[in-house]
Amino acid sequence: MPAIESDTIHDVIIVGSGPAGYTAAVYTARANLKPLVIAGSVETGGELMKTTEVENFPGFPEGIMGPELMANLQQQAERFGAELLYEDATAVELEGQIKKVILLDGTIHRARSIILATGSAYRELGLENETRLSGHGVSWCATCDGFFFREQDIVVVGGGDSAMEEALFLTKFASKVTVVHRRESLRASKIMADRAMAHPKIEFVWNSEVADVLGDAKVDGVLLRNLVTGEESKLAATGVFVAIGNDPRTALVQGQVDITAEGTIAVEGRSSRTNLPGVFAAGDVLDPTYRQAVTAAGSGCVAALDVEHFLGAAVPVYEEASAAAENSSVSA
């Protein structure tokens, strides 16, 4: 495919369109930096697009639907002049003063600074049969697929907030939801854990992992292994929803920026600065700990302010003045 290189050198390109990417876009757009947002073609809006009610984003006393929150953030960014491209970045070149972002369609975009807000991706169990039966009973999205499991028995794997959210959502359809968790207590927040524990359709299997997913053409059960006793048992189920966490999405920048032992992009202190000048990170891709919509948004703000500072420091004031003089002499 021939490379099409855009002539424009942007002040900043933001890769990602979750709460971090859009918040960085709102801030840099308000600072008149005309950010170019590589929003992705099918994952636009990030992980909140797959959720239902978001009850803990400040400012929404009645809660807000995830997709609606993201649509609002997008409009807010566009209102101040952010330019959105619904394309996927396949490569980046981060060295030097001008950074390049290469898209799946072959076009190349250039900028003086870049904010990496690529988020995180669902973690898989790592079982061969999990891959084979994906889309045939194995799923990562309860809001997408729960509907197909009406009056059936479902297994949810995981013990965090997203696992509880999936389990609770699935009770609308399923006759029984069994949560399989590696430990003997939940990692989820108390409010979510209490809700799940109190629900008559939800049962728990503690200290256990899913050792295999069973079924020929579609899922008909799971093989459970008790991690304390080593005992194995079969549990009949037609659906397996995997909610065991996420991994930071760093494939795009591997070998270019420093990565921490936890797999996130390494940044300096509380800033968003990576080891490369002009390259900043925001949201889940740098956060091994909190990973909330609101912390991602806060992190996007930090990156935007760091970019403003970087560009302000990088472009000496007299250059603008001489450029203005040049323009006026041309027009004279």
Next chain:
Amino acid sequence: MSNVNAVTDASFEADVLQSDKPVIVDFWAEWCGPCRMLSPILDQIAQEHDSVKVVKVDVDENQAIAAKYGITSIPAVYVFKDGEHVATSIGAKPKQIIEKEFAEYL
């Protein structure tokens, strides 16, 4: 405007199985976020490729067809040729990826 026609349990036989051209069928639902991301992409594919027909099936309203083809995850995109189910792509994916997956039918 979309040039992707809606197909129902009742019209599936005539619109898909008896079509002269290969048919890309988008199994979707209103409440499925990733489905909404994928539909404009399939729209574009329909516009750019005369060699195929693209249709969509709302699984909420057409549960018989969804059940018949064992749909348990959406968006699910199936290709039918001469009445046979010949290719599958599950999940919302970028246009270029879908075009690659379905290259032999486009």
